[in-house]
Amino acid sequence: xxxxxxxxxxxxxxxxxxxxxxxxxxxxxxxxxxxxxxxxxxxxxxxxxxxxxxxxxxxxxxxxxxxxxxxxxxxxxxxxxxxxxxxxxxxxxxxxxxxxxxxxxxxxxxxxxxxxxxxxxxx
Amino acid sequence: xxxxxxxxxxxxxxxxxxxxxxxxxxxxxxxxxxxxxxxxxxxxxxxxxxxxxxxxxxxxxxxxxxxxxxxxxxxxxxxxxxxxxxxxxxxxxxxxxxxxxxxxxxxxxxxxxxxxxxxxxxxxxxxxxxxxxxxxxxxxxx
Numbered sequence: 001x002x003x004x005x006x007x008x009x010x011x012x013x014x015x016x017x018x019x020x021x022x023x024x025x026x027x028x029x030x031x032x033x034x035x036x037x038x039x040x041x042x043x044x045x046x047x048x049x050x051x052x053x054x055x056x057x058x059x060x061x062x063x064x065x066x067x068x069x070x071x072x073x074x075x076x077x078x079x080x081x082x083x084x085x086x087x088x089x090x091x092x093x094x095x096x097x098x099x100x101x102x103x104x105x106x107x108x109x110x111x112x113x114x115x116x117x118x119x120x121x122x123x
Numbered sequence: 124x125x126x127x128x129x130x131x132x133x134x135x136x137x138x139x140x141x142x143x144x145x146x147x148x149x150x151x152x153x154x155x156x157x158x159x160x161x162x163x164x165x166x167x168x169x170x171x172x173x174x175x176x177x178x179x180x181x182x183x184x185x186x187x188x189x190x191x192x193x194x195x196x197x198x199x200x201x202x203x204x205x206x207x208x209x210x211x212x213x214x215x216x217x218x219x220x221x222x223x224x225x226x227x228x229x230x231x232x233x234x235x236x237x238x239x240x241x242x243x244x245x246x247x248x249x250x251x252x253x254x255x256x257x258x259x260x261x262x263x264x265x
Contacts, residue, residue: 027257
C-alpha cells in the first residue's frame with residue numbers, strides 16, 4: 001500500500017513539477033513575435049537553450065517511469081483515474097509557485113475536469 | 124478589448140492544436156505498433172522491433188504529430204497560464220469519446236458519459252477565465 005502511495009506521489013509531483021519548470025522556462029523565453037514558421041523556429045531555438053526546460057524533462061521522465069511501475073502493480077482503471085490528481089496538484093503549483101491568479105471559476109473548472117477525467121478513465 | 128480578444132483566440136487555437144496533435148499522434152503510434160505486433164522482450168526481439176519501428180511510415184506520422192503537440196504546448200505556455208492550459212487540454216478526453224462513438228461505433232458506459240459532461244462543463248468554466256494572469260517577459264513585447 002505504502003509503495004503504491006509513494007509511486008503515485010512521484011507520478012503526480014514529477015509530472016506537475018516538470019510541467020511547472022517548463023512553463024517557467026517558456027515564460028522566461030517570451031512568446032514568439034508571430035505564429036509563423038520562422039518566428040516559431042527562433043522561439044524553439046531559444047526555448048531549448050533555457051535551463052528550466054531541461055530541468056523539467058527529467059522530472060517528466062521520472063513521472064513516466066513511476067506510471068510504468070504503478071501499471072505493473074495495479075490495474076489501469078485505478079492508476080489513470082488516480083493520476084487525474086495532477087490537475088489539482090498542477091493548479092496548486094501554478095498558484096503558489098508560478099504566481100498565477102486562480103479564480104473561483106477556474107478552481108471549480110479544475111475540480112470538474114479532475115473528476116471527469118477520473119470517470120472517463122475508469123470507463 | 125481587442126488585444127484581450129486576440130489573446131483568447133490564439134490561446135484557444137493553440138490548445139485545439141495541442142489536443143488534435145496529441146490524439147492523432149497516439150492513434151498513429153497505436154496503429155503502427157499494432158501492425159508491428161507484440162514486441163519480444165529479448166535483445167534480438169527488441170532489435171527486430173526497433174528496425175520495424177524506424178522504417179514504419181505510420182510511426183513517423185505519429186512522431187510528427189507528437190512533435191506538433193510539444194511545439195504547440197511550449198508555445199502556448201509562453202503566454203498563457205499553466206492553470207488555464209492544463210485543464211483546457213483535458214477536452215481531448217471528451218473528444219476521444221465522441222470520436223470513438225462516431226467512427227468506431229464503440230458503446231460508452233453511462234459513467235463515462237457523466238465524465239465527459241463534467242469535463243466539458245469544467246473546460247467551459249476555465250475557458251471563461253482570463254488566459255493570462257501573470258506578466259510576460261519584457262523582451263517578448265519588443
